[in-house]
Amino acid sequence: MLTVTHYTVLSAILFSIGALAVLIRRNPLIMFMGIELMLNAVNLAFVAFARYLNNMDGQVFVFIVLTVAAAEVAVGLALVVAIFRARENVDVDEIDALKG
Amino acid sequence: MSQMLWLIPALPLVGAIINGAIGKRLPRAMSAWLAVLMVTASFGVSVLAVLNLVALPEDARVIHETLYQWVGVGSFSANVAFWLDPLSAVMILVVTGVGALIHIYSVGYMAHEEDYARFFAAMNLFAFAMLTLVLADNYLLMYLGWEGVGVCSYLLIGFWFNRDSVAVGTDEKFLSPRSSATKAFVVNRIGDFGFMLGVILMFWTFGSLAFEDVFQGAETMFQVGAPVITIMTLLLFMGATGKSAQVPLYIWLPDAMAGPTPVSALIHAATMVTAGVYMVARSHVLYELAPTTLAVVAVIGTLTAFIAATIALVQNDLKRVLAFSTVSQLGYMFFALGVSAFSAGIFHLMTHAFFKALLFLAAGAVMHAMNEMIDMRRLGGLRKYMPITFATFLVGALALSGFPLFSGFFSKDEILAKGFAHGEVGLWAVSVVTALMTAFYTFRAVILTFGGKPRWKEGEIVTAQDEDEHSGHGARGLHPHEAPPVMWVPLAVLAVLAAFGGFIGLPHVLGTNYFDQFLEPVFQQPHVEISETLEWTLIAISTAAALVGMFIAFRFYRGSSTAPARLTSYYPWLYNLWVNKYWVDQFYDFAVARPGRWLANAFWVDVDGRIINGIADGLGRTFKNVGQSLRSLHAGYMRGYALAMLIGIVVVIAIVVMRP
Numbered sequence: 001m002l003t004v005t006h007y008t009v010l011s012a013i014l015f016s017i018g019a020l021a022v023l024i025r026r027n028p029l030i031m032f033m034g035i036e037l038m039l040n041a042v043n044l045a046f047v048a049f050a051r052y053l054n055n056m057d058g059q060v061f062v063f064i065v066l067t068v069a070a071a072e073v074a075v076g077l078a079l080v081v082a083i084f085r086a087r088e089n090v091d092v093d094e095i096d097a098l099k100g
Numbered sequence: 101m102s103q104m105l106w107l108i109p110a111l112p113l114v115g116a117i118i119n120g121a122i123g124k125r126l127p128r129a130m131s132a133w134l135a136v137l138m139v140t141a142s143f144g145v146s147v148l149a150v151l152n153l154v155a156l157p158e159d160a161r162v163i164h165e166t167l168y169q170w171v172g173v174g175s176f177s178a179n180v181a182f183w184l185d186p187l188s189a190v191m192i193l194v195v196t197g198v199g200a201l202i203h204i205y206s207v208g209y210m211a212h213e214e215d216y217a218r219f220f221a222a223m224n225l226f227a228f229a230m231l232t233l234v235l236a237d238n239y240l241l242m243y244l245g246w247e248g249v250g251v252c253s254y255l256l257i258g259f260w261f262n263r264d265s266v267a268v269g270t271d272e273k274f275l276s277p278r279s280s281a282t283k284a285f286v287v288n289r290i291g292d293f294g295f296m297l298g299v300i301l302m303f304w305t306f307g308s309l310a311f312e313d314v315f316q317g318a319e320t321m322f323q324v325g326a327p328v329i330t331i332m333t334l335l336l337f338m339g340a341t342g343k344s345a346q347v348p349l350y351i352w353l354p355d356a357m358a359g360p361t362p363v364s365a366l367i368h369a370a371t372m373v374t375a376g377v378y379m380v381a382r383s384h385v386l387y388e389l390a391p392t393t394l395a396v397v398a399v400i401g402t403l404t405a406f407i408a409a410t411i412a413l414v415q416n417d418l419k420r421v422l423a424f425s426t427v428s429q430l431g432y433m434f435f436a437l438g439v440s441a442f443s444a445g446i447f448h449l450m451t452h453a454f455f456k457a458l459l460f461l462a463a464g465a466v467m468h469a470m471n472e473m474i475d476m477r478r479l480g481g482l483r484k485y486m487p488i489t490f491a492t493f494l495v496g497a498l499a500l501s502g503f504p505l506f507s508g509f510f511s512k513d514e515i516l517a518k519g520f521a522h523g524e525v526g527l528w529a530v531s532v533v534t535a536l537m538t539a540f541y542t543f544r545a546v547i548l549t550f551g552g553k554p555r556w557k558e559g560e561i562v563t564a565q566d567e568d569e570h571s572g573h574g575a576r577g578l579h580p581h582e583a584p585p586v587m588w589v590p591l592a593v594l595a596v597l598a599a600f601g602g603f604i605g606l607p608h609v610l611g612t613n614y615f616d617q618f619l620e621p622v623f624q625q626p627h628v629e630i631s632e633t634l635e636w637t638l639i640a641i642s643t644a645a646a647l648v649g650m651f652i653a654f655r656f657y658r659g660s661s662t663a664p665a666r667l668t669s670y671y672p673w674l675y676n677l678w679v680n681k682y683w684v685d686q687f688y689d690f691a692v693a694r695p696g697r698w699l700a701n702a703f704w705v706d707v708d709g710r711i712i713n714g715i716a717d718g719l720g721r722t723f724k725n726v727g728q729s730l731r732s733l734h735a736g737y738m739r740g741y742a743l744a745m746l747i748g749i750v751v752v753i754a755i756v757v758m759r760p
Binding site for chain 1: 736
């Protein structure tokens with residue numbers, strides 16, 4: 001029997017993998033994947049708790065998160081393309097124009 | 101026809117605006133004659149207005165004209181409105197009449213001046229402000245004119261602001277025009293502050309500043325000697341001591357001589373300095389409710405007359421003799437006001453405007469002829485070179501001395517008689533001694549300037565400046581000559597007024613005092629009866645004082661008398677006291693100006709420079725330093741930011757979750 005705990009633990013593991021991907025990879029595309037993974041980990045938790053608490057609010061939130069994620073990826077990929085055009089290189093460690 | 105009072109101040113204002121805006125581009129003659137035209141037109145309108153006024157029955161002689169509401173706040177309201185009664189009628193005729201003559205004279209006097217448009221703009225602006233002052237129907241509008249004449253006085257004293265000294269061919273040290281203008285302005289501000297407080301107190305007490313309301317309110321609400329009225333009148337009188345150069349604020353007037361001579365004649369002799377006299381006479385209802393203030397006015401007036409006359413005895417600069425004489429004569433006017441002889445004070449104001457403007461303009465003609473040099477020790481013998489100027493100056497001097505039948509004789513005699521009749525015998529005696537000194541210093545000036553042998557040489561170079569600057573036309577040596585007609589005609593007109601102007605105010609024993617009758621509806625004073633014997637005696641005494649003063653002057657300065665030098669060596673302390681003007685300037689410098697400058701300096705360097713600026717700079721430096729030390733956190737390393745964000749979020753969530 002799968003309890004809400006299993007879903008929560010899975011969600012936490014997925015979130016951590018996503019966070020690690022964002023933190024240690026230098027390729028912005030991989031970092032986006034990490035961000036997507038984190039968002040979907042949260043979605044999983046939402047859905048699990050919605051089912052557990054018999055409250056549909058969580059499922060509604062998932063749709064909002066999906067929409068935001070799509071918009072965020074569109075903007076993010078546009079930025080990546082723009083940066084690539086300008087610098088022929090998208091290594092995030094080299095994008096440091098705002099260095100203090 | 102009744103709605104034309106506003107034209108009287110408006111015409112000079114138009115002249116001032118035109119000359120101020122485009123005067124520099126106008127031909128010189130147009131700019132100058134425009135100014136003359138405006139003041140003369142204003143004089144014409146004034147005459148018409150006064151004729152209208154006289155046509156009214158005697159007890160209803162007021163023309164009241166409201167232009168528009170100027171200030172309306174809550175229950176307070178002040179209008180731009182003009183009030184013509186016999187008192188302001190005298191004032192507007194003097195201001196525009198004498199003003200027009202002085203403007204005409206200025207056309208000749210300023211003929212070689214570069215900046216003539218600025219001069220005439222300021223002169224017209226002055227006429228506007230002065231006419232506003234005397235025609236106002238309330239104290240607020242009067243205050244506007246009061247400050248306006250102060251500003252114009254400042255502008256015109258400092259007319260030659262780029263010169264360090266205007267004294268020529270003398271070893272005496274005078275303030276520069278800049279400093280003189282500042283001094284006049286600052287000293288006047290002290291007085292004006294009192295005036296302003298007085299006006300505020302008046303509004304507090306009566307809820308209105310209109311003459312009608314204030315005077316009616318004062319008569320119905322207060323008894324004679326009410327403390328509020330006493331304080332109010334003392335504050336107003338403080339304004340008068342500044343504007344009219346009375347003790348203790350008279351010190352600015354002698355230095356105001358740094359301005360062009362027509363300015364000295366118009367502003368610092370005939371009109372502006374009499375604003376205080378006019379204001380006190382205008383407020384006579386209040387002053388008569390405050391006997392204490394009247395006593396103060398009388399004492400201050402007499403004291404000023406005496407002190408200024410003693411200083412005038414030993415001045416070497418012709419214009420400064422006249423300046424101290426003006427202070428002294430203003431003192432007479434205040435003495436008259438102080439003994440409730442308001443019409444006598446205004447009468448002397450009028451005759452003084454005639455003869456003192458005349459004396460100043462004649463002195464200006466001398467300056468014109470002598471390459472600006474007016475140190476009397478280097479003049480002399482000018483009567484042969486400039487006979488018209490000499491004749492007119494002599495008329496002015498006789499009037500100022502109180503020589504019988506000249507205008508000053510009647511007005512001064514009336515003041516002395518009224519003072520005596522009022523019971524102020526002590527002050528009367530001081531005034532008689534002052535009259536003697538007046539005759540002495542006036543004729544000292546006449547003899548030193550026009551009499552005797554020249555103490556200068558034909559073709560002599562007075563200053564190095566004349567040699568250098570005019571090298572193009574050859575050196576400008578001394579070649580005294582009579583003034584051009586544009587200058588001597590106004591002198592002649594003023595001489596006629598100074599000689600015969602007194603006949604409208606004859607003493608009781610000689611005829612009718614039309615002047616007193618004309619002002620009767622304003623002042624409504626009970627007639628003080630004095631016996632004919634007493635009146636003749638008083639006339640004899642003041643005549644004797646004038647003649648004795650003149651006689652001593654002739655004995656001292658005709659020929660080569662050593663009397664002045666001997667007297668100086670007998671009483672060196674007295675001579676030093678007078679020649680140093682009682683060290684009042686030095687005292688003020690020590691007691692007021694120096695602490696003031698020290699305080700200002702302390703505020704500037706320490707408070708503003710160190711503390712305020714230190715706080716502002718310190719704040720800026722703090723943030724700069726903090727930013728500097730924090731900038732290393734921003735490495736521009738994106739994954740660093742991501743990690744920081746993650747840690748931050750984890751910490752925040754941990755705190756929220758762990759919270760009990």
